[in-house]
Amino acid sequence: MSDTPIDLDALRDRIDDLDSQLLTLMNERAECAQRVAQVKTAADAGAVFYRPEREAQVLRRIMALNKGPLDSEEVARLFREIMSACLALEQPIKVAYLGPEGTFTQQATLKHFGESAVSLPMAAIDEVFREVEAGAVNYGVVPVENSTEGVINHTLDSFMDSGLRICGEVVLRIHHHLLVSETTRQDKVSRIYSHPQSFAQCRKWLDAHYPQAERVPVSSNAEAARLVKTEWHSAAIAGDMSAKLYGLTRLAEKIEDRPDNSTRFLIIGNQDVPMSGEDKTSIVVAMRNQPGALHDLLEPFHRHQIDMTRLETRPSRSGVWNYVFFIDFKGHRDEPRVAAVLEEVRLRAAEVKVLGSYPVGVL
Numbered sequence: 001m002s003d004t005p006i007d008l009d010a011l012r013d014r015i016d017d018l019d020s021q022l023l024t025l026m027n028e029r030a031e032c033a034q035r036v037a038q039v040k041t042a043a044d045a046g047a048v049f050y051r052p053e054r055e056a057q058v059l060r061r062i063m064a065l066n067k068g069p070l071d072s073e074e075v076a077r078l079f080r081e082i083m084s085a086c087l088a089l090e091q092p093i094k095v096a097y098l099g100p101e102g103t104f105t106q107q108a109t110l111k112h113f114g115e116s117a118v119s120l121p122m123a124a125i126d127e128v129f130r131e132v133e134a135g136a137v138n139y140g141v142v143p144v145e146n147s148t149e150g151v152i153n154h155t156l157d158s159f160m161d162s163g164l165r166i167c168g169e170v171v172l173r174i175h176h177h178l179l180v181s182e183t184t185r186q187d188k189v190s191r192i193y194s195h196p197q198s199f200a201q202c203r204k205w206l207d208a209h210y211p212q213a214e215r216v217p218v219s220s221n222a223e224a225a226r227l228v229k230t231e232w233h234s235a236a237i238a239g240d241m242s243a244k245l246y247g248l249t250r251l252a253e254k255i256e257d258r259p260d261n262s263t264r265f266l267i268i269g270n271q272d273v274p275m276s277g278e279d280k281t282s283i284v285v286a287m288r289n290q291p292g293a294l295h296d297l298l299e300p301f302h303r304h305q306i307d308m309t310r311l312e313t314r315p316s317r318s319g320v321w322n323y324v325f326f327i328d329f330k331g332h333r334d335e336p337r338v339a340a341v342l343e344e345v346r347l348r349a350a351e352v353k354v355l356g357s358y359p360v361g362v363l
C-alpha cells in the first residue's frame with residue numbers, strides 16, 4: 001500500500017468490495033462441491049462424501065501458500081469452516097463424540113469437522129463406537145492419548161472388538177483454567193471439581209496454590225463446571241468450552257503443569273482413507289507368548305526405516321492374544337515400503353489388524 005493516508009470510509013468501501021468478491025467466490029466453490037457430489041453419486045450408489053485425505057491436502061496447500069498477514073493456522077481454520085459448509089451441502093454429516101457437551105472432545109470434533117457437522121454427545125467411549133457401528137452417525141471422535149497422562153485404555157480396548165477403521169486424527173492443545181461462578185467467594189474456595197486426568201495434569205499447580213482444597217473427581221470437566229454453578233465455595237478445573245457453556249469466569253488461566261499439554265483424538269468410521277501424502281498407520285498385533293517376541297515384531301520396522309510414533313501394550317482378552325501391541329507409524333498401507341513391513345509382521349504375529357491409514361493431523 002502507498003503512504004498516502006486513506007480515510008476510513010474509503011477503507012470500508014474497499015472491505016465491502018472484497019467481501020462481495022469473497023461471497024461470490026465462496027458460492028462458486030460451494031457449487032463446485034455440489035457438482036463433486038453429483039460425480040461421486042453417479043460413480044457409486046454408496047458414495048462416500050467426506051474425504052479426509054482431500055481435506056488434509058486442501059488445508060496443507062492453503063497453509064503453504066499463505067503469505068500473511070493472517071497466520072497460517074488461522075487461515076486453515078477459516079478454510080476448514082468453508083469446507084465444512086461445502087460438505088454439508090453434499091451430505092449433512094453426523095458425528096458422535098465422547099460427551100457431555102463442553103468437553104475437550106467436543107472441541108476436537110469442532111476443530112476437525114467444523115461447525116456445519118451435527119455433533120452428538122455420548123456418555124461413554126463404547127457408545128461412540130456403537131453409534132458408528134449401528135450407522136446412527138457417520139463418524140465418531142474419541143480421545144486416545146494425552147502427552148502428560150498417557151494412553152486412554154478404554155479407546156484401545158474398544159478397537160479390539162470393533163471392525164471400525166481410523167479415518168483421521170486431531171491433536172488439541174489442552175489448556176486448563178480454574179473456573180468460578182459469579183456467586184463464588186473467590187477467597188473461600190475449599191473444594192475443586194474436575195476429571196481425574198485434569199487433576200493429574202494440574203497437580204503441581206494445585207499443590208502450590210490450593211494445597212488445602214478438597215479435590216473431588218467427577219466424570220468430565222463439563223460436569224465439574226456444571227456443579228460449580230450451584231456452590232459458592234467451589235471451583236472447577238476445565239477448559240474454555242465448559243466455561244462458555246456454564247458462564248463461568250477464569251480465576252487462574254492455563255494452570256496445566258506442562259505448557260505443551262495436548263491430547264490426541266481419533267476419528268473413527270467405516271472407510272479406508274487413500275493416501276494424502278503425509279499419513280500415519282495404526283495397527284494392533286497379537287504375539288505368541290515366547291521369548292524375543294517383541295524384538296521379532298519391531299525388527300522389520302527398524303530394517304525398513306519406518307518411523308514408529310507410538311507403541312502400547314494391553315493385556316490380552318483372549319487365549320490367542322497373549323500380548324497385544326498397538327503400534328502407530330508414519331506412512332500409508334498402500335506405500336510399498338509399508339506394505340512390505342505389514343507382510344513381514346503378519347508372518348511373525350499370531351494376528352494383525354490394520355486399524356487404518358489416515359492423514360497426519362493438519363491443524
Ligand SMILES: O=C(O)C(=O)C[C@]1(C(=O)O)C=C[C@@H](O)C=C1
Nearest residue numbers: 036049050051054055083086087
Ligand atoms: O473433493 C471432494 O471430494 C469434495 O467433496 C470437496 C470438499 C471441499 O469442500 O473441498 C468437501 C468435502 C470433502 O470432505 C473434501 C473436499
